[in-house]
Amino acid sequence: MSSITHTLQSPRNHIVSGLFLVSLGTYLVTPLYAIHLVNSLGLRAADVGLLLIISSVAQRGLTLPIGIAIDKTDVRVFLFLGLGLRALSFFILGIADSFTLLAIAAAAGGSGAAAFQTAGKSILVEIDADKALSFALRNMAINAGIALGPLVGIFFTSYSFSTICWTTCGVYGLVAVVEMFVLKRLKLRAPVSENGGYLQLFAPLRLPKIRFLLVSNFCFFLFFSLFELIFPLYLVELQSATSVAFMFALNAVLVVFLQLPVARLIANYHLEVAHGFSVLLLSLVFFLLSCISSSPWSLLWFFTGICVFSLAEVYLMFIVDFHLANFVGSKSTGTVFGCSSLSAMLGLSSGLLFFGWLYDRRESLAIADFWLIVLALCLLVVLPVYYLEHRSSRLQRP
Structure with a gap:
């Protein structure tokens, strides 16, 4: 019984479970994304490609400035910020009827992924001495979500694209609330030299x-x-x-x-x-x-x-x-x-x-x-x- 309680209370397991759920939620939408934009909203393939580039550049390009900011502040701030931005991006995607709104959703989604993934990895490094197990579980959770997301999405095919987006938004919101309760009392390292120069990072x-x-x-x-x-x-x-x-x-x-x-x-x-x-x-x-x-x-x-x-x-x-x-x-x-x-x-x-x-x-x-x-x-x-x-x-x- 004590081992079950420890498993349920483990911050590492909560973060890994959160990664699985957000990955699962994301890949409920991903297989339908391009189809919806082209068939329902009438976008060209080139427009879809531009939106994917916006999301990718935001997700990959912002990891370094976000990583620097994480080392200067409380890492949990960026974990919750990332989850919030991802939830917002799927909410906007569900109501988007113009390229401008779709671009805002893509930028918010990419920025949120950069913040959440970088912060989550940093927390795992700090809280768990068994880094090999932490990274293995993290990668398993993400890839399991990627593999199962489209399969779970089959059960949502009778629903509208907006409903699927808002469901995913709700998943991100639920994960954010759970992580907030789990991590708020967790003792993490102090920021690296708050008053020092950025070059030392x-x-x-x-x-x-x-x-x-x-x-x-x-x-x-x-x-x-x-x-x-x-x-x-x-x-x-x-x-x-x-x-x-x-x-x-x-x-x-x-x-x-x-x-x-x-x-x-x-x-x-x-x-x-x-x-x-x-x-x-x-x-x-x-x-x-x-x-x-x-x-x-x-x-x-x-x-x-x-x-x-x-x-x-x-x-x-x-x-x-x-x-x-x-x-x-x-x-x-x-x-x-x-x-x-x-x-x-x-x-x-x-x-x-x-x-x-x-x-x-x-x-x-x-x-x-x-x-x-x-x-x-x-x-x-x-x-x-x-x-x-x-x-x-x-x-x-x-």
């Missing part, structure tokens, strides 16, 4: 290991852009649009179930970042095999590559956060995690631009040559990562 970046982790994060998201852009396009040519839906579902399930075992392996056996890039390199070999094989081997190699790629995704996303938390400790966590999100945004944007441009050259570039170029680029990343990781570890030990 960037002091951890002087550590070679921190800089190495941020560069590694950039490199990973450079290749993660393949999953968001190239894999679906390639799979449609290989098979059908239905296979794309299966690919995303398979990735979501694997990401959820691999979190805890991968987290324990990294924490207990002191595995390195370079090992994750080696797994990523292996996944690209399977995609190369897919394009040079005939059916049904082509499809088999592709989905084998997706499984290995999902393992690399879990490994690299976890190990970067885990090592950042261990090296920074409880100082400037908001700023450092803000830098981490910024490096992810830059890597993802660079990958989308470069690989998108390269894939469009396939009229003059064979698909096998495309995967060979991607494979060679990954190899050029793996070798320096092995060298830099060992060098940074010698220069700075946690």
Whole structure:
């Protein structure tokens, strides 16, 4: 009975449960978002793309200034502010009948996500000594919400888009109230030198290991852009649009179930970042095999590559956060995690631009040559990562 009470009262579990609920609520709306804007409101696809860019830039671009502000004030303020902005964004989305209101909703939603996610991660680092478990549960909660949201949304298909948005708004409001009661008496660290200069918040970046982790994060998201852009396009040519839906579902399930075992392996056996890039390199070999094989081997190699790629995704996303938390400790966590999100945004944007441009050259570039170029680029990343990781570890030990 006492263990059940402890579980229910654990601030970590409340935050993780909140992450699951808001992720679930968000992905009730996400599958219907573009359809509603185009079919119901008459927007062009380009207008929808602009709204997605507004949300993405706000979510990724604001993480650094929000992280700095978190280190200067009470982190809980930004947790509640983020939840409030997200709730407001879905309320506005439910009543929006113009591009201006939709843009306001997108900006509020992206800003709220930046505040809530950065603050939630900073709190988890502070309140739980078992950082490996905290980050694993956090990632599991987010991805479980992403996987289950569209499935739960099936039961809402008979309702209007506005009703679904307002339901999601209510979910965010409920989470905000619960978190407020749970966290209001929680003892957290004092703000970092309230009267000091902002430059001191960037002091951890002087550590070679921190800089190495941020560069590694950039490199990973450079290749993660393949999953968001190239894999679906390639799979449609290989098979059908239905296979794309299966690919995303398979990735979501694997990401959820691999979190805890991968987290324990990294924490207990002191595995390195370079090992994750080696797994990523292996996944690209399977995609190369897919394009040079005939059916049904082509499809088999592709989905084998997706499984290995999902393992690399879990490994690299976890190990970067885990090592950042261990090296920074409880100082400037908001700023450092803000830098981490910024490096992810830059890597993802660079990958989308470069690989998108390269894939469009396939009229003059064979698909096998495309995967060979991607494979060679990954190899050029793996070798320096092995060298830099060992060098940074010698220069700075946690």
